Amino acid sequence: LWKYAQGVAAEELKDPSPSEFDQVNAQQVRQTIAKIDHALQDKPVDNKVKQKLxxxxxxxxxxxxxxxxxxxxLGSRNSMSKTDPDATFMRMKEDHMLNGQLKPAYNVxxxxQQQFILNYSLHQTSTDYQTLPVHIEQYQGLYNTLPSAIVADAGYGSDENYAVLEQKEIEAYIKYNTFDKEQKHGIRPFSSDSLHYNQAExxxxxxIGQRMGHIGDGQRITTxxxxxxxxxxxxxxxxxxxxRGVCHAAKGNR
Structure with a gap:
C-alpha cells in the first residue's frame, strides 16, 4: 500500500503547475452537470453515477x-449560529455540564454609576476589549456627553482602548492583562519590560549592559x-x- 501511495505521489508530482481552486457559483455547477448529462446521453451509465448526478x-x-x-x-465574525444568525458561538464559563461548552450567545x-444602569449594549464578539469603543459611542449618543473616567477590569485593557480613551480625554482606570501577575510575581528580570530604554537616543x-540598537519599525493589525x-x-x-540561556532562546542576537 505504501509503495502504491509513493507511486501515485510521484506521478502527480510530475506536473509542477499548482492546482487552482477558483470559487464557483450555483450557475456554474448547473452548467457543469448539464455538460456531464449531455456527454453521457448515448453511453451506458451505472445507476450509482445517475443517482449521484x-x-x-x-x-x-x-x-x-x-x-x-x-x-x-457571517460578515467579519468567526462563527455564526444557523438557528440564530445574529448570535456568535462563545465559550460559556459556566453551564449545566460544567465543561465550558461553545454555545450561540451575545456579549452584554x-x-x-452609583449602582444606576446608564447604558447597555449587545455585541457579537466574545472578547470584552473589542466592545468598549462601541459602548462609549453609544453612551455619547444617549447623553450627548462623555464620562470623565471609566473603571473596568483587565479584560478591557488594550492599546486600542487606551488610545481611544486618551483621545476622548477620559481618565482610564483599566488594568492591562498582565498587571495582576506582575504585582504578584514582579516583572521578570529578562523580559522586554525590564530592559532600560534610552529615549533620547x-x-x-x-x-548584561549591551546596547540594543533600533533596527526598524513596523505595523501589527489586530482582529x-x-x-x-x-x-x-x-x-x-x-x-x-x-x-544567554536565561535571556532568550531564539537563534542569533536578541
Missing amino acids: NYARRHWPKNLDRYEQQEEQ QIST NYLVCP SGHVQLVSRYQARNCQGCPM
Whole structure:
C-alpha cells in the first residue's frame, strides 16, 4: 500500500503547475452537470453515477446559494449560529455540564454609576476589549456627553482602548492583562519590560549592559482593525554571553 501511495505521489508530482481552486457559483455547477448529462446521453451509465448526478442537480446549486447567504450574514465574525444568525458561538464559563461548552450567545455590556444602569449594549464578539469603543459611542449618543473616567477590569485593557480613551480625554482606570501577575510575581528580570530604554537616543540596554540598537519599525493589525506601531531593537552580539540561556532562546542576537 505504501509503495502504491509513493507511486501515485510521484506521478502527480510530475506536473509542477499548482492546482487552482477558483470559487464557483450555483450557475456554474448547473452548467457543469448539464455538460456531464449531455456527454453521457448515448453511453451506458451505472445507476450509482445517475443517482449521484441527480443528487448533485437537486442539492448542490441550492446549497451554494445558501452558503453564500450564510457567508454574507457571517460578515467579519468567526462563527455564526444557523438557528440564530445574529448570535456568535462563545465559550460559556459556566453551564449545566460544567465543561465550558461553545454555545450561540451575545456579549452584554453594562455601565453603571452609583449602582444606576446608564447604558447597555449587545455585541457579537466574545472578547470584552473589542466592545468598549462601541459602548462609549453609544453612551455619547444617549447623553450627548462623555464620562470623565471609566473603571473596568483587565479584560478591557488594550492599546486600542487606551488610545481611544486618551483621545476622548477620559481618565482610564483599566488594568492591562498582565498587571495582576506582575504585582504578584514582579516583572521578570529578562523580559522586554525590564530592559532600560534610552529615549533620547532611542535604544534599549540588554541585561548584561549591551546596547540594543533600533533596527526598524513596523505595523501589527489586530482582529478589530486597530493598527499597532511596533519598534524593533537588536543586540550586537549575544554569542558567548553568560546570560544567554536565561535571556532568550531564539537563534542569533536578541
